[in-house]
Amino acid sequence: MVEGQEAAATRCGFVALIGAPNAGKSTLINSLVGSKVSIVSHKVQTTRTQVRGIAIDGDAQIVFVDTPGIFSPKRRLDRAMVTSAWGGAGDADIVGLLIDSRRGLDEEAEAIVRKLADVRRARILILNKIDLIERGKLLALASDLNARLPFESTFMISALTGDGVTDLRRDLAARMPPGPWLYPEDQISDAPLRMLAAEITREKIYERLHEELPYRSTVETDSWQQRPDGSVRIEQTIFVERDSQRKIVLGKDGQTIKAIGQSARREIAEIAETRVHLFLFVKVRGNWSDDPARYREMGLDFPG
Ligand SMILES: Nc1nc2c(ncn2[C@@H]2O[C@H](COP(=O)(O)OP(=O)(O)OP(=O)(O)O)[C@@H](O)[C@H]2O)c(=O)[nH]1
Numbered sequence: 001m002v003e004g005q006e007a008a009a010t011r012c013g014f015v016a017l018i019g020a021p022n023a024g025k026s027t028l029i030n031s032l033v034g035s036k037v038s039i040v041s042h043k044v045q046t047t048r049t050q051v052r053g054i055a056i057d058g059d060a061q062i063v064f065v066d067t068p069g070i071f072s073p074k075r076r077l078d079r080a081m082v083t084s085a086w087g088g089a090g091d092a093d094i095v096g097l098l099i100d101s102r103r104g105l106d107e108e109a110e111a112i113v114r115k116l117a118d119v120r121r122a123r124i125l126i127l128n129k130i131d132l133i134e135r136g137k138l139l140a141l142a143s144d145l146n147a148r149l150p151f152e153s154t155f156m157i158s159a160l161t162g163d164g165v166t167d168l169r170r171d172l173a174a175r176m177p178p179g180p181w182l183y184p185e186d187q188i189s190d191a192p193l194r195m196l197a198a199e200i201t202r203e204k205i206y207e208r209l210h211e212e213l214p215y216r217s218t219v220e221t222d223s224w225q226q227r228p229d230g231s232v233r234i235e236q237t238i239f240v241e242r243d244s245q246r247k248i249v250l251g252k253d254g255q256t257i258k259a260i261g262q263s264a265r266r267e268i269a270e271i272a273e274t275r276v277h278l279f280l281f282v283k284v285r286g287n288w289s290d291d292p293a294r295y296r297e298m299g300l301d302f303p304g
Helices: 025-033 076-091 107-116 135-148 165-175 193-208 243-250 252-272 292-297
Strands: 011-019 052-057 060-066 094-100 122-128 153-156 218-226 232-240 276-284
Touching (some): 011 107, 011 165, 025 165, 060 165, 094 107, 122 135, 193 232, 243 252, 243 276, 252 276
Parallel strands (some): 094 122, 122 153
Antiparallel strands (some): 052 060, 218 232
């Protein structure tokens, strides 16, 4: 418990957000927390680990578990991500189903709803991206979904504009069980800084390189050393599967990796709140997606 707090007066609990890739989970958590804790990308399956955001509303602390998008897993890495997503749902006090209202109840959403029926937790429905859909369609979608699976509440929000997000947070806060806060008030994420730093670099790879490559790469923070002048020296390795991919990441005369490093360094310096010296290395590891050690670094269990 955080010092000086009356246990009886506070609430604290976990909310797992479940949704199809690109439903807007990362955007919503960032908006609920009010700070960038989970990377956001227009590409699907950006989130691999359960990065948590921690929001405070009145006397309640709400710990959000950001789960990887649910999809039909084929590769081993994909299976690990999906298992981790549903594991998070089973442990939470509340499960929030996030739906991209513009896409509505498509095949992917249907599959999630069917699976969600087996999760014995309080469920709420969050219809996102209402800035992109007309009201009539939205109401029809809400009643359609509630007919398939009863939800305790339905929220209509835009994670992007912030519309409805404050009401959602207040409602979630009221549903948290009584108990001491698990984290200090000023902490917004319990993901270790080095993991967040790796996520940031991965985000920059996503931004600069297109098509398959980002899915064929992973980033790890190898060292994080505090220097006497207060700055930190960080070394990270980008693993790719083939030498041709290594060349793409490096770019002509190392231009691409330099640009990735520069923008990653700026953002890591922001979260670390100090000056950062970032060193990036690119390594070819043909079978990284079959190597248990890479999974542990991402906080995932290795599916046998
Ligand atoms: N117009 C609109 N776009 C949104 C809204 N919420 C999210 N988006 C966009 O939808 C895309 C996907 O958002 P993310 O937050 O990365 O989605 P996610 O569900 O976390 O995706 P994964 O982490 O890959 O599973 C991004 O381009 C967001 O800007 C919204 O309310 N309105």
